[in-house]
Amino acid sequence: MFLPVTLGRASEEIVLQVEAAILDGRLAPGERLPSERDMQVQFGAGRGVIREAIKTLQQKGLLAVRKGAKGGAFVRSLEVANVSESLALFLKQHPVSPETLIEFRETMDRAITVLAIARGSKADKEALLAGARRLESLLRESGPDLAATDELDRSLNLRLARMAANPLFEWVMSALQMGFSSHDYALYADPVFREKAAANWSDTAQAIAANEPARALSFIGHHYVLLRQCVESRSERSGPVEAPFLNEPSD
Amino acid sequence: MFLPVTLGRASEEIVLQVEAAILDGRLAPGERLPSERDMQVQFGAGRGVIREAIKTLQQKGLLAVRKGAKGGAFVRSLEVANVSESLALFLKQHPVSPETLIEFRETMDRAITVLAIARGSKADKEALLAGARRLESLLRESGPDLAATDELDRSLNLRLARMAANPLFEWVMSALQMGFSSHDYALYADPVFREKAAANWSDTAQAIAANEPARALSFIGHHYVLLRQCVESRSERSGPVEAPFLNEPSD
DNA sequence: TGCGAGGTCTTGGTCGTACCATTTTGGCGC
DNA sequence: GCGCCAAAATGGTACGACCAAGACCTCGCA
Numbered sequence: 001m002f003l004p005v006t007l008g009r010a011s012e013e014i015v016l017q018v019e020a021a022i023l024d025g026r027l028a029p030g031e032r033l034p035s036e037r038d039m040q041v042q043f044g045a046g047r048g049v050i051r052e053a054i055k056t057l058q059q060k061g062l063l064a065v066r067k068g069a070k071g072g073a074f075v076r077s078l079e080v081a082n083v084s085e086s087l088a089l090f091l092k093q094h095p096v097s098p099e100t101l102i103e104f105r106e107t108m109d110r111a112i113t114v115l116a117i118a119r120g121s122k123a124d125k126e127a128l129l130a131g132a133r134r135l136e137s138l139l140r141e142s143g144p145d146l147a148a149t150d151e152l153d154r155s156l157n158l159r160l161a162r163m164a165a166n167p168l169f170e171w172v173m174s175a176l177q178m179g180f181s182s183h184d185y186a187l188y189a190d191p192v193f194r195e196k197a198a199a200n201w202s203d204t205a206q207a208i209a210a211n212e213p214a215r216a217l218s219f220i221g222h223h224y225v226l227l228r229q230c231v232e233s234r235s236e237r238s239g240p241v242e243a244p245f246l247n248e249p250s251d
Numbered sequence: 252m253f254l255p256v257t258l259g260r261a262s263e264e265i266v267l268q269v270e271a272a273i274l275d276g277r278l279a280p281g282e283r284l285p286s287e288r289d290m291q292v293q294f295g296a297g298r299g300v301i302r303e304a305i306k307t308l309q310q311k312g313l314l315a316v317r318k319g320a321k322g323g324a325f326v327r328s329l330e331v332a333n334v335s336e337s338l339a340l341f342l343k344q345h346p347v348s349p350e351t352l353i354e355f356r357e358t359m360d361r362a363i364t365v366l367a368i369a370r371g372s373k374a375d376k377e378a379l380l381a382g383a384r385r386l387e388s389l390l391r392e393s394g395p396d397l398a399a400t401d402e403l404d405r406s407l408n409l410r411l412a413r414m415a416a417n418p419l420f421e422w423v424m425s426a427l428q429m430g431f432s433s434h435d436y437a438l439y440a441d442p443v444f445r446e447k448a449a450a451n452w453s454d455t456a457q458a459i460a461a462n463e464p465a466r467a468l469s470f471i472g473h474h475y476v477l478l479r480q481c482v483e484s485r486s487e488r489s490g491p492v493e494a495p496f497l498n499e500p501s502d
Numbered sequence: 503t504g505c506g507a508g509g510t511c512t513t514g515g516t517c518g519t520a521c522c523a524t525t526t527t528g529g530c531g532c
Numbered sequence: 533g534c535g536c537c538a539a540a541a542t543g544g545t546a547c548g549a550c551c552a553a554g555a556c557c558t559c560g561c562a
Contacts (some may be wrong), residue, residue, distance in 0.1 A: 010516075011306070023343050035542060046517040048299055051543085052306045055262075059310040060340060067543040068525025078344045086337035087422070089311060092274050093329045096418060104419040107362040115354075167347060168355040172423060175338075261545075286513055297546040302515085318514040319554030 010045050014053035022062055022075055029077040033063070036072075080171050084178035098231045101176075106224045108173060110217055112164045113204075117213050120163035125209040128163070131156045132205035136198040144194075156201070160208075193230045197223065261296050265304035273313055273326055280328040284314070287323075331418060335426035342430040349482045352427070357475045359423060361468055363415045364455075368464050371414035376460040379414070382407045383456035387449040395445075407452070411459075444481045448474065 021027045033039065036054070040047045054073050057063040061082035063073045120128075135152050138144055154177050161173040200223050207216035272278045284290065287305070291298045305324050308314040312333035314324045371379075386403050389395055405428050412424040451474050458467035 037542080046515095048302070048518095049516065051299070052303060052515095054543095055303045055306045056310050059307050060337075062340075065543070066525085067523080069541040070526055071524085071542050073543095078341045080341070083334075083338045083341050086311075086334050089313075090329045090331070090334045090422075094418070100417050100419060103366075103417055107358075111358040166351050166354055167345070168351060171338075171341070176419075288513080297544095299547095300545065303544095305514095316514070317554090318552080320512040321555060322513050322553085324514095 010043075010049045011052040011056065014039075014043055014045070014050065015056050018053065018057055019060075019062060027075045029075050031075045033073040033075070080174050081178060083171065084175040087175050088178070099228075102224055102227055102231070105176065106220070108169060109220050109224075112161050112169050112173070113208065113216050113220055114213050115164035115166060115169070116160050117208050117211055117216060119165040120208070124159070124163045125205075128156060128159055129202070129205040129209045131159070132198075132201045136202050139194050139198040153201075156205075190230060190234075193226060197226055200226065261294075261300045262303040262307065265290075265294055265296070265301065266307050269304065269308055270311075270313060278326045280326050282326045284324040284326070331422050331425055332429075334422050335429050338423075338426035339430035342426070350479075353475060353478060353482070356427065357471070359420065359427075360471050360475075363412050363420050363424070364459065364467050364471055365464050366415035366417060366420070367411050368459050368462055368467060370416045371459070375410070375414045376456075379407060379410055380453070380456040380460045382410070383449075383453045387453050390445050390449040404452075407456075441481060441485075444477060448477055451477065 018027070018033070027033070034042065036047055036050050039050045043050065054063060054065065057073075058065060061078050062076060064076045065071070065073050116124075131152065135149060135156065138149050138152065157177065158170070158174055161170040164170070200219055204216055204219040204223065207213075207219055269278070269284070278284070285293065287298055287301050290301045294301065305314060305316065308324075309316055312329050313327060315327045316322070316324050367375075382403065386400060386407065389400050389403065408428065409421070409425055412421045415421070451470055455467055455470040455474065458464075458470055
């Protein structure tokens with residue numbers, strides 16, 4: 001199955017061969033690669049080289065390694081999480097302004113909303129509306145559980161993206177969401193903004209459920225107006241934002 | 252600077268320490284890490300472990316390694332390409348239909364175009380127009396160099412995305428481009444479509460240079476109409492498309 | 503004095519071996 | 533039949549040696 005290596009960086013050569021085998025489908029997800037000592041023979045390379053190649057493929061998310069008997073390197077199906085991780089790392093080194101993120105998300109949200117109205121099932125739309133209402137009521141409590149509301153907010157966004165029936169939108173949105181751990185920014189703390197945003201979520205969901213794209217987009221716009229106001233008031237209070245302030249309380 | 256490792260997987264511990272040092276700014280881009288043999292001592296680990304950790308960080312895009320005297324591991328500034336690579340790999344494992352991709356790209360293109368008109372410099376816009384004209388003339392030749400035109404097309408798209416002055420758009424666009432090697436699908440082969448698409452590119456660039464968003468969006472729409480027609484005619488000729496038919500001849 | 507060829511030193515890249523840690527499996531004894 | 537322990541498989545770590553590439557220094561020759 002594999003050929004001995006001769007060229008430059010041996011481990012890179014191995015990575016390419018295995019990666020190609022996986023992407024071609026010659027190695028299916030769940031399948032087990034030979035043991036390191038076997039590959040050492042098949043590739044005609046030292047074990048260290050094999051291990052470095054496996055390390056790289058592991059980092060790429062293509063392999064998972066278990067130790068012990070019946071262990072070894074197993075082909076993995078790539079998850080959005082891998083992409084998110086990579087994006088998150090990038091954003092940590094290149095903090096983007098809140099406005100940059102808001103701008104991008106607003107674009108995506110508008111496109112997704114239109115598609116979701118056109119393609120989402122009745123059940124989807126009702127579930128979305130129910131979720132939005134639930135979020136609203138959760139936020140109306142005194143001392144709301146911010147972690148829970150944040151989680152609900154994320155799941156609603158994800159559900160909406162899924163309703164668009166285009167996996168690319170879904171993947172990009174979830175990469176953005178997962179890229180930033182929620183505890184980094186507690187914009188949620190602002191009670192005034194919180195209530196308006198939650199009510200707006202319900203309005204949006206209702207417009208979507210009623211198949212009213214114009215109204216829905218209008219509410220989406222309102223959401224981002226609120227968000228921008230909130231960011232602005234926050235940066236006034238605490239000086240310029242340095243940390244990547246990347247999630248919205250309730251969009 | 253670094254502490255000896257004791258816990259579970261030693262190389263992971265090292266990765267975390269170095270990664271933290273880089274993200275904290277304790278290690279600045281361009282800076283050189285100690286040699287492997289030095290780190291071997293500092294971390295109190297074998298050299299193989301150090302090498303595996305470096306391999307991981309290299310894969311993440313955080314380090315670049317040169318060999319020879321004065322070589323070593325150097326801290327790198329993360330590029331959009333790193334993130335795009337990750338997303339591209341993901342897309343290779345999860346092929347999507349042409350329509351899915353077209354839909355997504357059209358959304359992105361429209362948003363990018365509006366932003367590019369608003370934010371791109373005069374020079375950017377003229378360079379874009381010049382590039383589009385050059386593409387048009389290249390394609391008018393008999394027996395055009397498809398590899399070159401494809402490359403030019405990609406660079407124009409990337410330039411446009413950069414003009415939008417929002418790295419997130421740039422990231423997504425370059426990931427989409429990288430996801431699909433050009434030789435997989437030679438839609439470019441169709442001479443009728445080719446000429447129209449190239450002319451349309453020039454029209455688009457001209458509208459952008461003239462700061463006419465409405466006209467530009469109209470041309471963008473036309474481009475995707477052409478693309479959909481082309482895909483359709485192609486799938487009629489050769490049966491259902493199975494391969495991820497993901498690039499356009501000249502968008 | 504200037505300059506080039508070759509040596510030398512640093513440093514990553516590869517190989518080999520040995521040993522440890524963990525997990526599965528099977529056999530042995532009760 | 534059940535449970536415990538030993539053995540085997542396999543990744544994880546360590547150490548040592550040598551190779552290869554690149555930067556720098558030295559020495560000899562013109």
